Amino acid sequence: MFMEYKKIISERLSALTGLSNEAIEKLIEIPPKPEMGDFAFPCFQLARTLRKAPNLIAEELKNNIEKSGFERIETVGGYLNFFVDKANLAKSTLEKILTEKDTYGHTKIGAGKTVTIDFSSPNIAKPFHVGHLYSTAVGNALYRIFSSQGYKCVGINHLGDWGTQFGKLIEAYKRWVDEEALEKEPIKELLRIYVKFHEEAEKDPSLEDIARMHFKNLEDGKEEEVKLWQKIKDVSLMEFNKVYDMLKIKFDSYAGESFYNDKMDEVVKMLEEKGLLTESHGAQVVNLDEFNMPPCIIKKSDGATIYATRDLAAAIYRKRTYDFYKNIYVVGLEQTLHFKQVFTTLKLMGFDWADDCVHVGFGMVKFADKKLSTRKGDVIFLEDLLNEAIQRAKELIEEKNAALENKEEVAKIVGIGAVVFTYLKNNRERDIVFSWNDILNFDGETGPYVQYSYARGKSILRKAEGYGTNFDFQKLNSPEEVELIKLLASFNDVILSAIDKYEPSILTRYIIDVAKAFNKFYNMHPILSIEDEALKNARLALVEATTIVIKNGLALIGIDVVERM
RNA sequence: GCGCCUUUAGCUCAGUUGGAUAGAGCAACGGCCUUCUAAGCCGUGUGUCGGGAGUUCGAAUCUCUCAAGGCGCACCA
Numbered sequence: 001m002f003m004e005y006k007k008i009i010s011e012r013l014s015a016l017t018g019l020s021n022e023a024i025e026k027l028i029e030i031p032p033k034p035e036m037g038d039f040a041f042p043c044f045q046l047a048r049t050l051r052k053a054p055n056l057i058a059e060e061l062k063n064n065i066e067k068s069g070f071e072r073i074e075t076v077g078g079y080l081n082f083f084v085d086k087a088n089l090a091k092s093t094l095e096k097i098l099t100e101k102d103t104y105g106h107t108k109i110g111a112g113k114t115v116t117i118d119f120s121s122p123n124i125a126k127p128f129h130v131g132h133l134y135s136t137a138v139g140n141a142l143y144r145i146f147s148s149q150g151y152k153c154v155g156i157n158h159l160g161d162w163g164t165q166f167g168k169l170i171e172a173y174k175r176w177v178d179e180e181a182l183e184k185e186p187i188k189e190l191l192r193i194y195v196k197f198h199e200e201a202e203k204d205p206s207l208e209d210i211a212r213m214h215f216k217n218l219e220d221g222k223e224e225e226v227k228l229w230q231k232i233k234d235v236s237l238m239e240f241n242k243v244y245d246m247l248k249i250k251f252d253s254y255a256g257e258s259f260y261n262d263k264m265d266e267v268v269k270m271l272e273e274k275g276l277l278t279e280s281h282g283a284q285v286v287n288l289d290e291f292n293m294p295p296c297i298i299k300k301s302d303g304a305t306i307y308a309t310r311d312l313a314a315a316i317y318r319k320r321t322y323d324f325y326k327n328i329y330v331v332g333l334e335q336t337l338h339f340k341q342v343f344t345t346l347k348l349m350g351f352d353w354a355d356d357c358v359h360v361g362f363g364m365v366k367f368a369d370k371k372l373s374t375r376k377g378d379v380i381f382l383e384d385l386l387n388e389a390i391q392r393a394k395e396l397i398e399e400k401n402a403a404l405e406n407k408e409e410v411a412k413i414v415g416i417g418a419v420v421f422t423y424l425k426n427n428r429e430r431d432i433v434f435s436w437n438d439i440l441n442f443d444g445e446t447g448p449y450v451q452y453s454y455a456r457g458k459s460i461l462r463k464a465e466g467y468g469t470n471f472d473f474q475k476l477n478s479p480e481e482v483e484l485i486k487l488l489a490s491f492n493d494v495i496l497s498a499i500d501k502y503e504p505s506i507l508t509r510y511i512i513d514v515a516k517a518f519n520k521f522y523n524m525h526p527i528l529s530i531e532d533e534a535l536k537n538a539r540l541a542l543v544e545a546t547t548i549v550i551k552n553g554l555a556l557i558g559i560d561v562v563e564r565m
Numbered sequence: 566g567c568g569c570c571u572u573u574a575g576c577u578c579a580g581u582u583g584g585a586u587a588g589a590g591c592a593a594c595g596g597c598c599u600u601c602u603a604a605g606c607c608g609u610g611u612g613u614c615g616g617g618a619g620u621u622c623g624a625a626u627c628u629c630u631c632a633a634g635g636c637g638c639a640c641c642a
Contacts, residue, residue, distance in 0.1 A: 030581060032586085042584060078584095283639070297640055310642090336637075337569080363570095400604065401604095425577095435577090441591075442604055449590095512590090522605080523597095523607080528600090
């Protein structure tokens with residue numbers, strides 16, 4: 001909404017300069033400091049074509065431009081600075097927010113379009129560790145962000161539920177499983193027997209052959225293997241769901257690797273028919289030399305398919321089933337080349353929609369002090385991290401607000417919010433250096449900070465017990481109020497920018513900015529105690545609008561708010 | 566060896582797509598609770614924007630080059 005001013009300015013300037021709307025819109029910028037104006041147009045580029053000094057051009061434009069909707073227009077050096085009419089902005093922004101409430105920021109620009117989002121995708125029988133939260137949090141945020149603009153989203157959990165390791169697990173299960181332990185801590189027990197299998201296989205290599213046989217039987221659909229595989233999958237999912245429930249994440253599809261087992265023959269056939277398959281070192285591959293990429297392997301030399309084949313089958317299946325507008329893969333950056341190969345192969349197969357496939361990559365979760373390895377079982381389970389954060393939140397509640405009613409519930413929301421917030425705060429392509437200290441610090445630019453700002457706002461509204469409708473928006477003219485209103489007005493612009501870049505952190509940063517601006521306002525301007533009724537009402541409206549934007553914003557990145565904390 | 570990514574304050578990171586004096590948080594120090602929640606606010610200090618060259622009115626941002634670190638380069642996903 002705030003950016004609509006940009007359009008107005010460019011239209012008016014276009015009429016005066018003869019430059020196109022788009023050219024001008026690209027030049028318009030937001031000055032580094034609010035006292036310099038709300039928008040600025042640099043005249044340096046015009047200086048060349050008009051053969052006139054920039055400051056003279058700015059002066060001339062200032063004298064001739066239509067000024068309605070703006071408080072004033074000034075020139076500084078070669079800049080033409082625009083000051084929007086603040087009373088107008090306050091009125092239109094706050095009225096819009098208070099009318100639309102929960103749907104403020106939402107639009108329908110994506111109506112009729114489907115977006116498939118492949119995210120989280122853990123491996124069955126393996127721990128769901130702190131690294132998995134990156135894909136999970138980013139994917140879930142994208143799901144919510146796209147949905148808010150009217151896109152129909154399909155969340156796909158592409159489970160790692162197929163492969164030779166299941167042969168090993170099946171044999172290990174038959175020999176050593178402790179059913180009771182499996183009931184209690186499925187993943188830990190599965191991990192234990194999996195490790196045990198490798199130890200025993202060292203002494204008795206014949207175990208490997210038995211495992212291979214089990215997997216062959218599984219592929220052939222033999223009853224015993226399928227049953228055990230299903231059981232292992234079920235107990236794993238139960239454990240994963242504990243975490244998904246904590247994070248309040250739901251998927252529309254759990255079609256994982258096994259789902260595409262019978263859909264790959266067709267892909268191979270299509271590749272053959274198009275003459276794309278060539279033999280290389282005994283394997284069937286698609287040559288990608290002309291794209292400066294290594295070949296995409298379709299069939300291994302032993303005739304078995306591989307993950308690229310599976311991803312091709314999955315993409316084709318998704319296009320047929322959902323007719324997606326965008327097909328998003330939230331997968332680690334280390335797989336960049338793999339997805340390039342897959343997308344290029346799809347293009348070679350004649351699928352133009354290959355251009356709609358997007359790999360949304362993210363960095364790694366690393367450890368500063370010690371090097372952790374999954375092999376040694378030296379991992380941090382996500383569930384443990386979340387519980388640790390909840391515990392920390394609980395301690396803080398006891399310390400700061402022991403009289404709080406629903407402590408457990410609040411601690412859960414704040415603790416989990418803090419963790420998710422940390423994962424979504426920075427550019428997703430950055431690595432996260434995992435540190436207990438940082439992630440359990442609830443001060444500064446954190447989830448709890450934003451939630452706290454919301455709770456403070458709500459507290460004021462509770463104490464006000466409603467407010468009148470005679471507003472004096474004119475008086476919301478302090479720098480703190482104006483700054484806050486401008487931010488609130490640009491909510492939708494920020495969402496669109498996050499969509500454009502598939503980047504939730506843009507939104508997270510924005511929410512921090514709103515909370516910061518609110519706290520500043522809160523500290524400097526009394527609300528409940530002032531005499532002027534019309535100003536009081538306007539400020540209360542501003543407080544309510546702020547709580548709405550924080551709540552809606554956090555909802556888009558998968559974080560809840562609390563009314564008190 | 567080749568390709569991709571990263572390098573901004575002591576630490577963790579922003580930087581509106583080439584614009585005005587490069588900004589936040591953490592950590593440190595100082596101030597603000599008989600008034601709307603101090604998980605807050607205010608103040609203090611720090612920069613060869615990895616090095617060098619180029620492009621132009623103007624570069625943290627674009628190009629080239631060098632350096633350091635990370636990831637990836639065919640039968641794992």
